[in-house]
């Protein structure tokens with residue numbers, strides 16, 4: 001079984017993906033971490049994010065055993081990831097790993113921006129998770145404060161809007177719901193309510 005979850009930044013895809021994977025006994029991949037890891041390699045090398053060839057080499061040689069590096073989770077890495085993720089050769093280089101992850105037994109949950117449209121168009125269930133930009137900024141703000149990071153709401157909201165704009169309008173694998181995706185607006189739902197609502201949608205499809 002493959003469950004594909006797509007949606008904008010800070011929509012709660014990762015939390016939901018993990019809970020669905022635990023519930024159904026499936027593996028989980030947060031595909032945003034792959035793009036974050038590519039951006040991390042460039043930053044560590046001192047290479048500008050605009051260097052498409054260097055980003056491609058980094059993606060082709062990516063060591064996927066370090067995706068749990070906490071340095072990948074910061075807000076600035078999301079922004080950097082959205083720059084390198086717009087390069088088609090970078091996306092191509094990361095595709096085989098994601099597809100292989102999807103077809104393992106007993107199945108997998110993948111979350112990202114193009115899982116239902118590009119990576120796993122054959123997924124059994126496709127969810128498109130949304131929430132207003134203001135609510136996503138509030139959640140991200142709370143999360144960063146809890147982690148002890150200094151941050152302010154207005155900056156986060158601006159970053160989220162900029163990232164949405166970049167992810168939606170890029171020519172390669174833009175963020176959009178697959179035609180057969182089920183959309184779940186979580187603006188007024190907490191993590192538990194989101195999980196329960198998603199469970200109803202998933203069980204209706206399997």
Ligand code: C5P
Nearest residue numbers: 031032033035078081082085112113114
């Ligand atoms: O989901 P997350 O915020 O970690 O993703 C970081 C960035 O990576 C996104 O803003 C997006 O540009 C890119 N991304 C992507 N395709 C995916 C997952 C993430 O382009 N499947």
